[in-house]
Amino acid sequence: MELTPEIKEYVNRSVLCWLATASIENIPNVSPKEVFSFFGEDKIIIANIASPQTVRNIKQNQNVCVSFIDILVQKGFQVKGKAKIIDKTNSEFKKMEKKLIKITGGDFPFTTITSITMEQVKPIIAPKYILYPDTTEKEQIVSAKKTYGF
Template sequence: MLTDDVLEYIDRSVLCWLATVDPEACPNVSPKEIFAAFDQQTLVIANIASPVSISNIRANPKVCVSFIDVFSQKGYKLLGVAEVVERGDPRFPTFEAPLFDITKGAFRILSIIAVQVSKVEPIVAPSYRLVPGTTEASQIESAMRTYGVSPRKMQ
C-alpha cells in the first residue's frame, strides 16, 4: 500500500494534513508536524496538541491524510481508519519509536494516531495536466521563484 514513492514523499514532507469529521458531520483539517510511516499499511501521527482531531476520530475513525512537496507540487492522499493509541497501550512505545526519532524528545507525545491505510491516491497540481510543457523541473523552478528561495548548494 505505502510504496517506495509514497514513503519518499512522507519522509520529505514537512507537514501532513489530517482531515476528520465531527459528530455533526462538520469537517476539520489540521496540520500535523510529527508523522512517519510505521509499516507498509500504517501511518503514525503524534498527538501533541490535537484535542479536536482526537475527539473526531473517537466519534468517526474514517480519516484522510495528505502531504505534498511544495516545490514539485506533487504528493499523496491516504484514506483509512484511525485509532487513538494511548500511552498506557502496550503498542505505544513501538508506535512512538519513529516519532521520537523525529522529535528527539522535544515534544511530549500525548497519544498516537495510527492510521490503517486502505487507499492511496496521488495529488498532482493541475498545471501538470493543463499547461503544455509543465515538468517537475519547471514546477520546482516556479515554486522557488514564488517562495523566493534557491536550491541549497551541496558541499
Template sequence: MPLTPKIKTSITKSVLCWLATTDGDGQPNVSPKEIFTFWGDDQLIIANIASPQTVKNIRQQPMVAVSFIDILVQKGYQLKGKARIVDKGDTDFAELAAPLEVMTDGKFPFATLTLIKIEQVKPIIAPRYLLYPETTEEQQIRAAREQYGVG
C-alpha cells in the first residue's frame, strides 16, 4: 500500500516509532525505534541498534505493526505489514543502510535492518478529537503542552 505525501509528512514529525512484533508462540513485544526512513512509497526501513528480541521475533513471525504519533497534535498512523531482517552480509544491506547512516552520522552501529513492506495504514487520533469534534490541532497542542509541561 503506497504511503501518501500526507502520511509521510506526518510520520516525519515523529521522534520515535513503536514496532510491535510477536514471537513464534504469539508473545507480544513492543520496542521504540528512533532511526527510520521510507524506502520508496510502500516500504519502511528501521535500524536495529539494540533490539535482539525484535530481530528474533521477526525471523519467527514477519507480520508487524509500527505506530507513529506527533505527541503534541496527538495524531499519527499505524502501519502494518510484512517485515524482513536485512543482515550486514545481504547484497542490499549497504544500499538500504545508507540513508540511516546519514541520519546517525555513523554514530550508531547496526548489524541488521528491518525492511517492512506496508500492507495496511490506519490513522491514529486522540479521543479528544472524537469526543469534542470542535477541537482544533492548535487547541490540542496547547492542552498537551500544559499537560506534559512542555514549553
C-alpha cells in the first residue's frame, strides 16, 4: 500500500498522531505522538521520545493503528499496519532520524524510531460532513475555531 499525496498532506498538517498498540496479552495502549512523518512510499515514522510501553508492545505485537487529523478541518486518516522498532544499528535509522530531527530541531533526543508499514488506510471525517453534506471545509474551520476558542 502506498502513501498518496493526500495522506502525506494530512501527515504534514497534523500536530499530533495517536498510536495504538497492544501487548501480547492484547492489552491496548494509545499514546499521542508529536514527532512523526512519512518515509518512502509506504511508511509512517514516529520518534520514540518517552514511549517505553509503546516500544515494549511493538516488540511483542507488531500490529498497530495510527490516526492523524487536521483539527480544524476535522479530516485525516487511520492507518493500520505492521510496526518495527528501528535503532541506531539499522541502516535506515540515519535517514529516518534526519527527517524527524527537522521537526524537533534536535530538542528532543530519541534513540529509536517506530516505522509503520501501511497495510490498510481509511479516511477519518467529522460526522458534520456526513450529517450536513453541504458543509464546506471553510465552514468547518470557522466552527472548530469557535468551539475550541481559537
